[in-house]
Amino acid sequence: MNAEVIDQLLDPARRTAIKGVAAVSGVLLFGFHIPTVRAGQKATGSPPLQFEPNAFIRMDQLGTVKLIMPQTEMGQGVYTSIAMILAEELDVSLDQVQVEAAPPNEKLYANPAFGIQATGNSNSIRAFWMPLRKAGASARAILIAAAAKKWNVDPAVCQADRGEVVHAPTGRRIAYRLLVGSTGGIAPPREPALKSVDAFKLIGQPLKRLDTPDKTNGKATYGIDMMLPNMKFATVAACPVFGGAVGTVDQGAALIVFGVRQVIVLDDFVAVVADNMWAAKEGLDALRIAWQPGPNAKIDTREVWRQTRAASERDGVVAKAVGNASQALSQGGDRFDADYELPFLAHATMEPLNCTVEVKQDSCEVWVGTQVISRAQAIAAQVTGLPREKVIAHNLLMGGGFGRRLEVDHIEKAVRVAQKVNGPVKVVWTREEDIQHDIYRPVYLDKLSARLKDGKIVGWRHRITGSSVMARWFPPGFQKGIDIDAVDSAIDVPYDIPNLQIEYVRNEPPAVPTGFWRGVGPNNNVFAVESFVDELAKKAGQDPVAFRRAHLDKTPRLKAALDLVASKSDWGKPIPARFGGRTGRGVEVQVAFASYIATVAEVEVDKNGEVRVTRVVLAIDTGIVVNPDTVIAQMQGGLIFGITAALYGEITIENGRVQQSNFHDYRMLRMDQTPDIQIHIIKSAESPGGIGETGTTAAPPALRNAIFAATGIALRRLPIDRDVLAGRKPSLAHT
């Protein structure tokens, strides 16, 4: 989302309330300065004689360089890319540094894009790019000044080089560690001099990740691996109906299970505490629980869609208007309308939800892998009634986040369990509980209308109906009836369209809790816009690449990506069938998370309607690239995440309960279905864009459009409907 759009969406009162709102490279930036650690305010336990120029860097006299990670590692490689940015400006090599997760401290480590400590929205590098460069450069300047003082020379003739200061005229060198004790009293520069881009030694290199060696040999500690002396293990069951409660619990059979210690019955869920997870699970299975289903026991998917479709008939709040869309659409001629629908989705992180807690008389300690460590601390304080400083929260590695670990519902439950347990307890969700008590990607309905004239789009209306996650999770992001995430990549549709109107209808689904899911708002909007544009191209009798290209004059970075992907993907050439099915190639383009991406997918659809994705080619301009290998990895993985959703992803509700429970009925793409994937990075000097979610938003429309090319069937819903593709069911489309 761009600065102008953010500015347009925030109301003036709120704009003043949020100090210093500015948008840089597509992120909402709250006022940010390099936080310095004042005396007596230690962010981490540290021995004396440390050089702590700011909240991100610690150096000691033994030569240890510790970098404090404000953003959390969930597989996206951010520990390495953030370390690279700091190390670049500090002028140390990556093998000289250690990384450490930041403790909860909003003052020191808030994400400038949110104003809170959070890792999400693919903005770690965008938000921290300048603050961390300045933090590194500031520390470098202090070290240079310390050396110059020691040598009694002009600091201007000294420079830094891989952990040493060099006096250029004489070639004298001194290691940073020998300067640590001499930095006292040197004021940091007001505006530290940043390196020029062509002087980068680390940024732009495909450096090895810092977190992966311990992930090959079992040494890495994820939240679920937490072990403490005298720790108990617990597992939980919540009422299967959303919003329901625990009625009566017959504990008898559970308490005789070998290893079971305790059954904890709370209003909304039950926990069994035992000597190990297996005993806890056996104990839970042995409980006889009568649930009180409450008011949602009749809710089902059909009702959710009935309400959503009804809401989508209302006029939405106008999030963006250019020209006169109503007039342009009502002038007759080639008017075209289509609705696109997206299902509820679960996150299904490989590491099931878990949290380890010890509640003591006057303190509480929490060990968890989370995208929001300060919220983890806050919820534990809230539940226990302790002041926040009495809650110690440790952030551990995450076995995937995808937005699930932006929530703290599991931490709240774990603390409530720990309040009843003597000593530390690790609460682990079974996969079934994890899937059935997720906070789901909302259903969305996108109504699109357009009119074509002389092969060009002259009028466009896009009405998005869905839950506002922002209103609950980050209220400043919900303004004047508009959720800035839900309309992201819709209000900034990349095409040149003279008359357009983007509307948002907030509609909360009955009973089902909704949250962020990898790809967030663009997930829904890129799918709808790019599916619709493909249908418009067909209506205009044009090639899908040529049709898009003709509307991209004002977005040259995207046009360049489209040209590149068209040439690399053999666009226009036939695809031989490998499995006797119908083949096709589909394209999508997107500007999302400040990255410019064009994607071509190839599919083969067999007579049973089964779809194989055989190849994906993607071109990305994401500005300056910190670690190109990480960009490629994120694109590969993000695409597979998106293909999984498009082929299989759907959570359905019956009698107020989620019907799926584990990987047999909530399917994931596997090795044998994985396509050949080629990623092309476009060299760029622009500010860095986001990457973590972009592949996920790219795959579904490219794949859907490839099916359209292969079969002529315009799918309007995800996941793909194999009955429609096999001709067993009529298509919803009327093309």
Added chain:
Amino acid sequence: MVTLKINGQESSVEAPEQMPLLWVLRDLIGLTGTKFGCGIGQCGACTVHLDGNPVRSCLLPVGAVGNRAITTVEGVGATPAGAKIQKAWLDLEVIQCGYCQSGQIMSATALLNATPQPTDADINAAMSGNICRCGTYVRIREAIKHASKAQP
């Protein structure tokens, strides 16, 4: 009391016979490298070797192990194929979140032991029981081929 041979060392633990090996390893012995993913043998995160053959430890009762040698991700690097796979995983920077990778490495090592020069079809057959939510499959395939070419 059950006596197990894990990564070349004997361990005796107090565990009911029907307790899955996964929880014996993780919760009783403290070898947390082997992961819990689904509990129903669908995802492969809990894969370990019994006498070199890959098994899903979440479904395997500890009483059924007998005297077969258990190898986990903590010990697989001591075998030639395991070391090659671990190195290939780093050479090609396969890993993202890493949670499923213990199981992927165990499955890939077993594949390489059984089939030193695996084809794509062999890789599909051996690896399709291991889910990776981060989507590292492209690199897993490349890394297995890379490891198959590596000298011991």
